[in-house]
Amino acid sequence: MRPIIGIIGKTDENKKSEVGIDYVNAIEKSGGIPLLLPYSENADTIASYVGICDGFMFVGGVDISPKYFGEEVLNDTVCICKERDDFDFLVLSQVLKTNKPILAICRGIQLVNVALGGTLIQDVPTQINSIVSHKQNEGRYEFSHSVKVIKDAPLFELVQNARLKVNSFHHQAIKTLGKGVRVMAQSDDGVIEAIYSSGERFLRAYQWHPELLFNQDENSRKLFGEFVGVCLKNS
Numbered sequence: 001m002r003p004i005i006g007i008i009g010k011t012d013e014n015k016k017s018e019v020g021i022d023y024v025n026a027i028e029k030s031g032g033i034p035l036l037l038p039y040s041e042n043a044d045t046i047a048s049y050v051g052i053c054d055g056f057m058f059v060g061g062v063d064i065s066p067k068y069f070g071e072e073v074l075n076d077t078v079c080i081c082k083e084r085d086d087f088d089f090l091v092l093s094q095v096l097k098t099n100k101p102i103l104a105i106c107r108g109i110q111l112v113n114v115a116l117g118g119t120l121i122q123d124v125p126t127q128i129n130s131i132v133s134h135k136q137n138e139g140r141y142e143f144s145h146s147v148k149v150i151k152d153a154p155l156f157e158l159v160q161n162a163r164l165k166v167n168s169f170h171h172q173a174i175k176t177l178g179k180g181v182r183v184m185a186q187s188d189d190g191v192i193e194a195i196y197s198s199g200e201r202f203l204r205a206y207q208w209h210p211e212l213l214f215n216q217d218e219n220s221r222k223l224f225g226e227f228v229g230v231c232l233k234n235s
């Protein structure tokens with residue numbers, strides 16, 4: 001039986017849920033069954049989502065409201081969606097009560113970090129003085145900057161390489177780390193680009209978008225293969 005991967009997709013201000021096809025394809029081609037979890041405010045419904053699924057993927061999107069880490073909105077570039085924050089944090093808090101695997105991408109890494117008590121850089125271009133562009137001009141399916149992979153992190157074991165080419169479409173980034181997570185990769189300006197859980201749970205979070213590189217890049221396929229493989233083992 002293939003593992004069921006619950007996808008916490010994009011929720012808009014009308015509480016509509018959707019997920020980009022690249023995420024779906026990446027899960028499916030890695031052997032998982034992608035299942036989009038629609039918006040709900042009902043804790044029982046969300047508990048059932050968490051019971052049904054073998055693993056969870058949190059995807060990219062708008063910024064996290066800084067109220068979740070005790071700050072005011074820094075400037076006009078911060079773009080938030082209350083409905084999405086409500087749903088994402090509600091699902092994640094229930095998932096965190098279990099030991100089920102988590103894959104978090106782009107906004108997902110920020111969400112997980114904040115849920116674990118960390119904080120965010122709200123506007124990377126104004127808060128980081130860097131020559132690395134985290135909002136790439138290259139197309140959706142192109143590489144842009146690279147990241148240094150930390151030597152004894154699980155990502156290094158997986159890709160067997162100290163440097164990875166990635167893409168970059170993010171406005172925010174991790175400032176201080178949440179509880180129980182460690183850095184796996186950083187760009188050359190020091191921005192945290194990947195984290196993992198140092199505890200028992202399988203948690204991998206990437207600031208870039210491996211689902212967009214999936215078809216052309218073996219390393220991106222490995223990230224999904226690892227996650228779906230762990231979900232299968234635990235299912």
Ligand SMILES: [Mn+2]
Binds near residue numbers: 134168169191193
């Ligand atoms: Mn980046």
